[in-house]
Amino acid sequence: MSLSRALKLSTALLCFSGAVAFPSASAPPESAQKGVLIVVSPVSNDTGIKMVPDNAHPFQAPGPNDQRGPCPGLNTLANHGYLPRNGIASFEQIITAVREGFNMEHDLAGALAGFAMLARGNAFLDLVSIGGVSPLIPVLPGAIDGPKPPGGIATHGRFEGDVSMTRQDAAIGDNVHFQDSLYDELLLYVGKFGDNSPVTGNSSIVTTKVMQEFKFARFVEDQIKNPVLQYHAGRNSLSYGEAAFVLNFFANGTDGTLSTPVMGSFFRNQTFPDDWYRRSSPGNITLIGQGVDEIRNAHPVPPGANAPNGTYVLDAPINSCSDVYFNLAVENLPASYSKATGVFKQNVDTLLAAVAKAFGCPVIFPTGLSGV
Numbered sequence: 479m480s481l482s483r484a485l486k487l488s489t490a491l492l493c494f495s496g497a498v499a500f501p502s503a504s505a506p507p508e509s510a511q512k513g514v515l516i517v518v519s520p521v522s523n524d525t526g527i528k529m530v531p532d533n534a535h536p537f538q539a540p541g542p543n544d545q546r547g548p549c550p551g552l553n554t555l556a557n558h559g560y561l562p563r564n565g566i567a568s569f570e571q572i573i574t575a576v577r578e579g580f581n582m583e584h585d586l587a588g589a590l591a592g593f594a595m596l597a598r599g600n601a602f603l604d605l606v607s608i609g610g611v612s613p614l615i616p617v618l619p620g621a622i623d624g625p626k627p628p629g630g631i632a633t634h635g636r637f638e639g640d641v642s643m644t645r646q647d648a649a650i651g652d653n654v655h656f657q658d659s660l661y662d663e664l665l666l667y668v669g670k671f672g673d674n675s676p677v678t679g680n681s682s683i684v685t686t687k688v689m690q691e692f693k694f695a696r697f698v699e700d701q702i703k704n705p706v707l708q709y710h711a712g713r714n715s716l717s718y719g720e721a722a723f724v725l726n727f728f729a730n731g732t733d734g735t736l737s738t739p740v741m742g743s744f745f746r747n748q749t750f751p752d753d754w755y756r757r758s759s760p761g762n763i764t765l766i767g768q769g770v771d772e773i774r775n776a777h778p779v780p781p782g783a784n785a786p787n788g789t790y791v792l793d794a795p796i797n798s799c800s801d802v803y804f805n806l807a808v809e810n811l812p813a814s815y816s817k818a819t820g821v822f823k824q825n826v827d828t829l830l831a832a833v834a835k836a837f838g839c840p841v842i843f844p845t846g847l848s849g850v
């Protein structure tokens with residue numbers, strides 16, 4: 479039971495003593511850069527149903543230097559200019575964009591954007607890549623998260639993880655880009671378990687039942703195929719949460735149903751479908767949490783990871799305000815954030831508070847790894 483946690487810890491200690499080299503010559507001291515103070519925007523009252531996109535946000539395919547990554551929601555928003563089309567965004571821009579495009583509730587958006595910024599962005603400059611490493615995002619001041627520039631949300635670990643729907647596990651294949659073979663598998667489950675529609679045809683409506691069966695099948699596949707599968711409390715719930723995002727944010731807001739052509743537009747083309755409406759009320763963490771429970775409880779898969787002999791070993795329970803919060807924001811973020819000063823420190827504190835708030839938890843300062 480506790481072995482995988484022990485293993486994780488020994489790897490952690492190893493990385494700490496070996497791989498981390500700071501400060502790095504390529505990282506200018508904080509005083510040489512100008513930080514950008516993060517200010518959490520007030521809750522907007524523009525949270526009703528409306529057609530998306532509006533005329534000011536036409537689809538435009540990304541250029542060769544534009545960042546796109548593992549999140550179909552953020553990719554779509556960038557393709558329509560709700561996020562900067564280069565795929566480099568601030569905390570505030572992400573919160574505004576996910577509300578405009580999908581009616582994601584303010585605090586849920588703040589937790590995701592805050593965690594992304596702390597896990598894989600530059601919290602001093604308030605910039606995160608929705609794809610991979612970008613020349614626009616330099617190493618953190620004092621190289622306190624290691625000598626490399628922040629990896630963007632496409633970088634495996636901390637946020638991007640195993641048992642995704644349409645991306646492979648990093649240890650198996652392409653964990654960043656849309657994979658036709660996995661999407662085809664999802665469509666098989668819609669064909670088997672989906673609802674009928676007079677408009678889009680029989681077995682064309684994506685339902686909770688579809689996600690219950692598909693998500694379990696994806697876990698079973700990856701548990702066998704991925705010798706280093708990691709499905710700890712944070713990633714476990716995020717992965718089910720992403721399935722709940724599909725049902726709750728991709729659905730047509732007029733009637734809340736999600737048809738396969740609409741889902742295909744988001745996943746395949748990363749475009750808003752024609753004549754599509756965002757949901758009619760803000761989608762918050764309570765709603766998504768209910769979705770997670772409903773999907774996971776059909777075939778419960780508790781947090782754990784594969785042991786070297788290929789057995790899925792369950793994690794010891796986490797005794798904290800929320801095991802998901804604790805695993806993500808405390809265990810998965812670098813303890814070296816405690817070295818931040820000035821604007822950088824203010825931003826770190828603001829972002830940590832944004833993550834804790836959505837979970838209704840007090841802030842616990844990160845104790846996790848650096849430089850990985």
Ligand code: HEM
Pocket residue numbers: 548549550551552572576580582586587590591594631632637638639640641642643644645720721723724727728
């Ligand atoms: C608010 C800021 C957001 C951040 C920082 C974010 C970040 C991410 C990241 C890092 C992943 C990759 C996780 C993985 O599968 O390994 C992901 C996946 C995903 N995101 Fe987002 N996301 C955000 C908002 C949204 C929104 C608004 C939607 C839907 C409208 C969305 C839908 C999804 C879906 C469906 C996946 C899973 C893709 C798959 O499994 O194939 N996300 N997101």
Ligand SMILES: *[C@@H]1O[C@H](CO)[C@@H](O)[C@H](O)[C@H]1NC(C)=O
Pocket residue numbers: 523524
């Ligand atoms: C939202 O608030 C603004 C001012 O803060 C006001 O002008 C507008 O009418 C409000 N909109 C709605 C839908 O309540």
Ligand SMILES: *[C@@H]1O[C@H](CO)[C@@H](O)[C@H](O)[C@H]1NC(C)=O
Pocket residue numbers: 674680
């Ligand atoms: C769809 O299902 C209904 C009810 O099961 C059936 O009557 C109808 O023939 C089916 N339509 C198509 C196009 O297969």
Ligand SMILES: *[C@@H]1O[C@H](CO)[C@@H](O)[C@H](O)[C@H]1NC(C)=O
Pocket residue numbers: 739742743746747
């Ligand atoms: C994706 O875009 C192509 C080209 O515009 C279009 O032919 C196709 O129908 C779209 N697919 C979906 C699922 O929207």
Ligand SMILES: *[C@@H]1O[C@H](CO)[C@@H](O)[C@H](O)[C@H]1NC(C)=O
Pocket residue numbers: 730731732733740751752753754755
């Ligand atoms: C969304 O629902 C409305 C009302 O039922 C409908 O007119 C529209 O075509 C739907 N949009 C899509 C993309 O299915």
Ligand SMILES: *[C@@H]1O[C@H](CO)[C@@H](O)[C@H](O)[C@H]1NC(C)=O
Pocket residue numbers: 759760761762763764765
């Ligand atoms: C979350 O959204 C639901 C509706 O989906 C609403 O009933 C509830 O009050 C919201 N919770 C919070 C904490 O805002």
Ligand SMILES: *[C@@H]1O[C@H](CO)[C@@H](O)[C@H](O)[C@H]1NC(C)=O
Pocket residue numbers: 479481785786787788789791
């Ligand atoms: C596989 O390894 C785990 C962790 O070391 C251990 O608990 C389990 O008993 C082993 N199972 C088999 C079948 O060897």
